[in-house]
Amino acid sequence: MALRILCCVKRVPSPGSRINLTDDGTAVDATHLGFTTSPHEECAVEEAVVLAEHEGGTVTVLTLGPPESVEQLRYAASVGADELVLVATDGAPWDPQRTAAALAEAIKRLETDQETFDLILFGNESADSGGFQVGVRVANALQRPMVNGIKRIELNFDGDGPGSVSARRAVDDGFEVYELPLPAILGVKEGINLPRYPTMRGRLASKKLEISSWEGEAAPGGQALVRLRRPVEQTSTTTILGNSAAAAPAVVDLLEELGVFDR
Amino acid sequence: MTVLVLLEHDRGELAEAARQALNAARPLAEELGVPVHGVLVGEDAAPLAQTAADFGAEVVHVATHELLSDYGPDAWAETTRQLGDALDADVVLSVGSDRGNEVMAHLAARSGLPFVANCSRIAPNLGPWSITRIQWGGSLLEDVTLAAPRKIVTIAHHAAAATPVHPDCRAVDLRLERFEPELDESVAVTMIRGRDGQRRGSTLSTAPVVIGGGRGVGSADGFSVLEELAELLQGRVGCSRAATNNGWRPHSDQVGQTGTRISPDVYIAAGISGAIQHWVGAMAAKKIVAINTDPDANMVAKADYAVIADLHEVLPAISEEIRRRRDA
CATH class of the missing domain: 3.40.50.620 (HUPs)
Structure with a gap:
């Protein structure tokens, strides 16, 4: 039986050294930034593609966001995703409850047409809003088990196909091991793999892939955005210790002064 | 209530x-x-x-x-x-x-x-x-x-x-x-079923000294000068996301929003531009020393101290100076 894996990804700004805001303070001004797939989720897609390659199966990538999110879907296809789904919004940020409700509905809809997804992967949290909850809410709505913070995934097979998943969460002194019956949901963290870069062939193929799309519909939840703002920056003056290797004694003086020299 | x-x-x-x-x-x-x-x-x-x-x-x-x-x-x-x-x-x-x-x-x-x-x-x-x-x-x-x-x-x-x-x-x-x-x-169903792996000395998140390297290090081998200094100071080597994505360092060394948050006494950031992704993982360091050829790099602006020069020249010179003083 072919494995079916779903990845939920989010389009996020890719900031450099400073985050600018739009004039009304409700969004990050991405004019000079560009957008990318939230890093944990880029790893989720890679993990799904590797699992599908090894075990035989398909990878569907689902995103909720503005119509421009097709860029992130195409990117996922260029590194191996088979099916793409966009739940479109008007571009305004959706709160976590609303996002999760629309995603859960979308997954139910996808599972009516085809079979249940054996495994659904989310990122541990999105890089921008970082609500730490959308995957958990979706799991609750679908009545499937979910654990977050996963850095290693192994599928366990029984006679008929994949029966359960072993998932490891990195902690300070090693790994916690979880065993979930399938279908299950996992939130993965960057570091679980090193995502591949798209090949030219992958890029070309991704352009032809059809994208299923519909307008998202869900009621807003109890958390409402008022505005974004930058924290007051601590004005620090940088002491320049030198412009060449001749600065080494000054650096070591500093290390002595800070008490980290005598070790 | x-x-x-x-x-x-x-x-x-x-x-x-x-x-x-x-x-x-x-x-x-x-x-x-x-x-x-x-x-x-x-x-x-x-x-x-x-x-x-x-x-x-x-x-x-x-x-x-x-x-x-x-x-x-x-x-x-x-x-x-x-x-x-x-x-x-x-x-x-x-x-x-x-x-x-x-x-x-x-x-x-x-x-x-x-x-x-x-x-x-x-x-x-x-x-x-x-x-x-x-x-x-x-x-x-x-x-x-x-x-x-x-x-x-x-x-x-x-x-x-x-x-x-x-x-x-x-x-x-x-x-x-x-x-x-x-x-x-x-x-x-979602309870911990077991644990594996083991503790490895001081971890990146608790190390008192961290030497971080970024794109400016240039290669996996280039990190040897960071390793050398880290060993002398009994610190740990960290890196930016650019270094991880290039395959130079494992993700477990990555300092940043999607990596490890560090809070050492001293963080020496070598060849790191200081993008938001990295900065949020490093900002809890008590003192930051940036080593960068670019005086306008964000890391230099946010650091307490900086040396504007090539890390491949500065780091070996620092290691040498430490050995010289300890031998004296």
């Missing part, structure tokens, strides 16, 4: 996050005019009750059930949900650690309530509350309103240690209550 604090622990060892959560709960409870209650999930956590009291929990509930043998997000969330109902809690609060955010998300999903993660300021109002939370690992603040009969929140991680109510401790009377939740096997 209470502020209920989830006291994070691992097999009976109290997490620093639990103390921080109590620290954050006290002023909030005072403003609301309600007591602070703490919940310890699992019999093995019962010995921690006195510490919880020292840090301001007026009542400590120890939740016991045969299924509560280890950590599991569903078991902890369902237990906390039932206790929150029993106490008619106004607020359920934890710190935004991996477990804190995970349990609160499950609790909120089970309760059909909103959950606001990583708050830095909470202002209770009669109507919706005004809350400030962090985005982008703290580079951005988000003001939100929260409308819910029970407020489920986590507090953004603080680098600073929490302080007990009374410095001499043991000054607070311990009021301990048993709580027996009604649980069925379904909550056990």
